[in-house]
Amino acid sequence: RLRQGLSRSRESFVGQLNAAVAEFKDAEDEEFWERVEEILITSDVGVPTTAKLVAELEQEALERNITSGRVLRELMIEHAVRILDKPVELDISHKPTVLLMVGVNGTGKTTNIGKLVSFLPGKTMLAAGDTFRAAAIEQLQSWGERTGAAVVARERGADSAAVAHDAVEAAKAEGADVLLIDTAGRLHTKMNLMAELDKVKRVIERQLPGAPHEVLLTVDATTGQNGLRQAKLFHEVAGVTGIILTKLDGTAKGGIALAIANEVGVPIKMISVGEQIGDLHPFEAREFAQALFG
Numbered sequence: 016r017l018r019q020g021l022s023r024s025r026e027s028f029v030g031q032l033n034a035a036v037a038e039f040k041d042a043e044d045e046e047f048w049e050r051v052e053e054i055l056i057t058s059d060v061g062v063p064t065t066a067k068l069v070a071e072l073e074q075e076a077l078e079r080n081i082t083s084g085r086v087l088r089e090l091m092i093e094h095a096v097r098i099l100d101k102p103v104e105l106d107i108s109h110k111p112t113v114l115l116m117v118g119v120n121g122t123g124k125t126t127n128i129g130k131l132v133s134f135l136p137g138k139t140m141l142a143a144g145d146t147f148r149a150a151a152i153e154q155l156q157s158w159g160e161r162t163g164a165a166v167v168a169r170e171r172g173a174d175s176a177a178v179a180h181d182a183v184e185a186a187k188a189e190g191a192d193v194l195l196i197d198t199a200g201r202l203h204t205k206m207n208l209m210a211e212l213d214k215v216k217r218v219i220e221r222q223l224p225g226a227p228h229e230v231l232l233t234v235d236a237t238t239g240q241n242g243l244r245q246a247k248l249f250h251e252v253a254g255v256t257g258i259i260l261t262k263l264d265g266t267a268k269g270g271i272a273l274a275i276a277n278e279v280g281v282p283i284k285m286i287s288v289g290e291q292i293g294d295l296h297p298f299e300a301r302e303f304a305q306a307l308f309g
């Protein structure tokens with residue numbers, strides 16, 4: 016799916032890069048590097064990460080006197096892996112482990128909470144902390160029915176922190192292994208977002224010192240550089256520990272993964288390539304880089 020998505024149009028990143036690399040003969044050809052830079056930037060890799068990647072590639076290609084496109088492509092994959100390869104294991108060693116899910120509305124936060132349940136060992140509970148978006152509570156309840164996870168909820172419009180409070184208490188009382196807490200993805204102002212997430216985190220920590228054990232951010236890969244800005248903002252206000260990159264089935268780019276890994280420094284822990292339960296996968300740097308570079 017990932018490969019299919021990334022190569023689905025001839026104008027795709029993969030297609031353009033393949034065409035450029037097929038003509039590569041000489042590492043001293045400045046026009047070639049400019050062309051690669053252009054392709055990377057239009058594929059959401061962003062300016063700083065593109066500059067770093069191309070400078071490293073060019074230097075190594077010159078030093079090793081590389082003249083083959085095939086060898087250069089392998090080198091590109093190696094350099095991308097170096098940027099992408101960070102620990103991806105979820106920290107679920109606590110009892111209960113609390114995972115806080117954050118992200119802008121529509122990025123796939125609630126759906127991916129549902130999909131995550133099947134990855135988690137033992138007894139999982141869900142908390143319907145997105146009390147703002149219409150239908151978010153019902154959506155989570157329906158994932159609870161599908162996966163067998165108990166759902167803690169209050170009415171729409173209730174205080175998100177109060178839901179988190181109830182949920183941590185319930186998880187402790189009922190011996191849950193993992194508690195996944197949804198949050199509202201309103202992004203009107205940075206101050207608001209910060210106040211809201213701060214409050215939720217403080218309430219959780221008061222109920223269970225050391226929690227939340229992970230703060231997972233959903234980023235919609237189809238939103239390109241916007242996704243990068245969101246990742247920076249949420250990391251600043253909420254201390255993100257891992258990213259779930261969603262909707263990779265819907266983009267012919269995918270370079271956003273390199274930009275996030277390099278510029279935000281937070282590991283991409285999972286990727287989502289569709290709406291169904293089996294469409295969430297642990298992130299694998301090499302597999303991703305290979306799909307990205309054809």
Ligand code: GDP
Pocket residue numbers: 118119120121122123124125126127148200233261262263264265287288289290294
């Ligand atoms: P939230 O507002 O962040 O909680 O977003 P939702 O979980 O409601 O997801 C918004 C929409 O995106 C829903 O229709 C999901 O089914 C869809 N969605 C989530 N992840 C993916 C994905 O990886 N691929 C595709 N194609 N759709 C997705």
